[in-house]
Amino acid sequence: MITVVCPVYNEEEFIENVLKFFVEAKPDDKELIIVDGGSTDRTLEIIANWIKNYNNIKLLHNKNKYVPYALNLAIRNSKGDPIIRLDAHTLYEKNYLEKILETFEKTNADIVGGPMRKIGHTDFQLAVAYATTSMFGIGDSKIHRIDYSGESDHVYLGAWRRKLFDEIGYFDEKLVRNQDDEFHYRAKSFGKKIYLSSEIVSYYYPRKTFLGLFKQYFQYGLYKPLVLKKIKSEIKLRHLIPALFTTYLILLPILIILNEFFILPLLLYFLINLIFTLRNRGSFKQKILIFMVYTVIHLAYGLGSILGLSKIFKLSF
Structure with a gap:
């Protein structure tokens, strides 16, 4: 069995995409653990309706709200291996989980994932998608190279072997942002293998406004040091x-x-x-x-x- 985890907060617009993907995706032997950070919209209602029909979907409540707490809570209450993270603002190819499992098998890596492919509905989102995948926008990070396959210091979202958390610890709960960066960098410093595969395909929707974009990158910068x-x-x-x-x-x-x-x-x-x-x-x-x-x-x-x-x-x- 594999475990799929997804932190959420006020995701009524996107959560059904995640639930539909999970139910339809292969393999069949899997569990989905959704961790809610205190949603005030219809997110919980939507999840509850799906849980009535699928007993492999579970809902946990994160009183601390932030993502690293959610990830650690989900991992500690999970049973599968590997553990695969999803994000509500992302769309996934039907073979996303299968490609992750194939990559683990082919590379014997400790962490695998795909590049960060960005798409958008509006001119603003398309502009952000373009700017944040160019050398001038974000430097030479491999995670933004959609045709790259090979070892990397980071992957988008990520899938992790269960034993990794016993060997290097869990996500740093002091980091509101960049907790995935730190975890992957820490794994690499322990000699763990991180493999980025262009065959693991997902599509991320950027922020919709300048203010939202500014807050996002301000927090990235704030926690990176x-x-x-x-x-x-x-x-x-x-x-x-x-x-x-x-x-x-x-x-x-x-x-x-x-x-x-x-x-x-x-x-x-x-x-x-x-x-x-x-x-x-x-x-x-x-x-x-x-x-x-x-x-x-x-x-x-x-x-x-x-x-x-x-x-x-x-x-x-």
Whole structure:
């Protein structure tokens, strides 16, 4: 038997997609553990209706609300191996679970998963999908390369051998965000094998608004320094550049007074932004949005990183 886990919170718009996928997907010998973080919409009602007809669907309640608590609660109450995580905002190919099992068998990996394929209904979501899969948007992370198969430091969502949690521990409950990054980095630091397969196919819907996108990337930046403090071997240049750029922007009014040539890095940034934006083949509206999205994710992640670094600095002393 395999275990499928899914943390949820106010997912009435998406939860039936997850339930339908689970019921129809192979193999048949499986359990789904949904962990609710205190939903106030129709999420619980919808799940309850499915549970009446399927005794391999279980609902747990996460009083601590956040994802790492939900994952640990689900894992400790599960029976299957491997343990496969789903996300409510993601669509899955029918063979998603089968491909995960095939990848485990072929690679003998401890963790497997696919790349993060992003799609959207609106121009804004399509712009986010494009910007957050480009080198300029997020660096050279393998998880965003949809044609890559091979060893990696991270996979989207993830599937884990049960024994892994006895060997390296559970998800860090101090991390509201990036708990999956930290767990995978920790596994790699223990010598565990992480394999990313392009045959494991799912589709993720990005945030729908600039505010939602800003909050998301701010939190990514805020918790990344704590992750990298724990797993120093995973520090990469792409993690540091947004904080350096944002610091430069904050200091720019003073720098320009000292020397007007300090404006050049900002002009170079906008030029590179424009070049990567124009590579997109979407509409003119999408191009405008992409240009803005690049700036939002870089500043949000940078501001979050600066605050996260300041917290770590205080903790160090």
